[in-house]
Amino acid sequence: MSFLIDKQTVDELNLMGKFRQGSVSHLFNRVKTRGAEQLLDGMFRHLLVDAKAINRRSSIFSFFQSARLVFPFDVQQVTLMREYQDTATPGNGLLVLGDTLVKKMLSSLTRDERYKKMVQGLQATIITLQKCNTFVQSVPAADHAYADRIHAVQQILAKKELMRLRETDIYQSLPVKKLSYYNHLLKTVLNKEMQELLNFIYEVDLYIAVSDVARTKGFSYARALAPEGNLLSAKGLAHPCIDKAIGNDLELSVQDNVMFLTGANMAGKSTLMKAIGINCYLAHMGFPVAATEMIFSVREGMYSSINVADNIGLGYSHFYAEVVRVKQAAVAAASGKRLLLMFDELFKGTNVKDAYDGTLAVTREFAGYQECLFIVSTHIIEVAAALNEEDNVQFVYMPTVMEGLVPRYTYKLEKGITEDRQGMMIINNEGILELLNAAD
Structure with a gap:
């Protein structure tokens, strides 16, 4: 069941228009990432009609407001990570290795930028994973409405492959074989988990931004x-x-x-x-x-x-x-x-x-x-x-x-x-x- 509201009501109350001065959406649009902006827009367009779900979301905002958490991620690095994950790659490990070798060769012979972007994307992913791990470890461990979500992210980050990746020195050149291994791992084997981590980052961005508005305005x-x-x-x-x-x-x-x-x-x-x-x-x-x-x-x-x-x-x-x-x-x-x-x-x-x-x-x-x-x-x-x-x-x-x-x-x-x-x-x-x- 969805919440019924028509365009005239939306316009009369000036609800939408995240870039329009004076709109309700603009009031809360203090997010930093594109993903959080899309999440905010979705929440404005699809209201909750279940009391339990409403109170749970309110409790999450209230938790972020009381915890005074600060968004720890570099927006540019998150964007590079998103682009890296979205770049198509073969599903087979050997094919990924061959594709990586071809891109490196082309980068040496021509002005092909794909290999460079691949390296930058992996470096951004490593940095973001490190910050994500630091953030979830810093969140208060007491029972709160967002505890299950934090625990789920901790379990993803605890996977041994991601633990090794977080320890990688981004300032040292990676061998092609290792680079192709992580391409296959992140984009195929752990693709679902990486999408979850990105969604988590967008959620954190949104919850921090909205709860900051609430604290500033006295809501x-x-x-x-x-x-x-x-x-x-x-x-x-x-x-x-x-x-x-x-x-x-x-x-x-x-x-x-x-x-x-x-x-x-x-x-x-x-x-x-x-x-x-x-x-x-x-x-x-x-x-x-x-x-x-x-x-x-x-x-x-x-x-x-x-x-x-x-x-x-x-x-x-x-x-x-x-x-x-x-x-x-x-x-x-x-x-x-x-x-x-x-x-x-x-x-x-x-x-x-x-x-x-x-x-x-x-x-x-x-x-x-x-x-x-x-x-x-x-x-x-x-x-x-x-x-x-x-x-x-x-x-x-x-x-x-x-x-x-x-x-x-x-x-x-x-x-x-x-x-x-x-x-x-x-x-x-x-x-x-x-x-x-x-x-x-």
């Missing part, structure tokens, strides 16, 4: 529960990509699975919604989250409607695009899957009366799917009063504090329904009417 690790609990609880939850973001406490459960969020424009509703979605996504990766504490029941997918735009190609107006998006969410909710669904300012592309009626009707219907968790925001506060009869709807708001005629936004979530109506005041503060009158 923590969420605890995953079985899906049936239908719980999402967090303390100090904030947007991970915003420096010094203000954290908020929240809880969604079976009894209160619908969060109805009100507040004035610019009060922080959209940012809070994105923060919830992003941290829920990271939690399903087993990654650190921007919260002091987070507990969640595993979801089967996530669906958002935050920045819906018109679609000229399909002839959709803004409002119709919103309707289509809500329909897609309704189909997903009706499928019986346990989802997190988020809607920001429903039906803002139409008049206030229709927006009121639509928001009220849709929220009431969604509230009936108690195996899902919903967050609905609006600045049409009259909808909240009409939803009071729904037992599983909780009301929260982002307040606005007036300092004279100037609004200040606290970005701190509070229980209840806002009474803030500062739209006309902001228009007056900006002097728009005076400018228009002067133009007349």
Whole structure:
């Protein structure tokens, strides 16, 4: 089973794009090797949907963070080792010897670089194996989530052939026969083991990079529960990509699975919604989250409607695009899957009366799917009063504090329904009417 999420949700939460400033992927892309970069991309694209697997990965990150391990490998040497392993070689030992002799002869007669690269690749492999052995010996021996992986690597490095290879002096010229022997050994006999060692190096790179981000940012690790609990609880939850973001406490459960969020424009509703979605996504990766504490029941997918735009190609107006998006969410909710669904300012592309009626009707219907968790925001506060009869709807708001005629936004979530109506005041503060009158 895979975690369901569509392109619009990925784009709205700015999850992907490891080279794009401000994206969640970019935040964690501090790896050094190409292999670790590919591993990071795979984790972002394929989320975990098993609580045990999520908690195990979180435990590994937590171990690396507490151990403060430093990446010990030379990236250039790892790259040369990777290229050396990927270079094709005959499967038979005698054929490897003949191939090596031919390459050495060609290197003497022509400008053929293959023999030189072969020697450099083996030298890089020896150096990397030495550093790998030193690293695994330095890892704390106490019981931890990564202990089995460390032990497996130690067993590979303990093979007598690799022990002899690690002791080889790379500054002395190797006889052709010995060079061909190691070519055959590493690329054929122990090819699987060498691939495992390279994968281990990439894992270490990733775990160190991500745990360093967690330590620098003050992130923590969420605890995953079985899906049936239908719980999402967090303390100090904030947007991970915003420096010094203000954290908020929240809880969604079976009894209160619908969060109805009100507040004035610019009060922080959209940012809070994105923060919830992003941290829920990271939690399903087993990654650190921007919260002091987070507990969640595993979801089967996530669906958002935050920045819906018109679609000229399909002839959709803004409002119709919103309707289509809500329909897609309704189909997903009706499928019986346990989802997190988020809607920001429903039906803002139409008049206030229709927006009121639509928001009220849709929220009431969604509230009936108690195996899902919903967050609905609006600045049409009259909808909240009409939803009071729904037992599983909780009301929260982002307040606005007036300092004279100037609004200040606290970005701190509070229980209840806002009474803030500062739209006309902001228009007056900006002097728009005076400018228009002067133009007349």
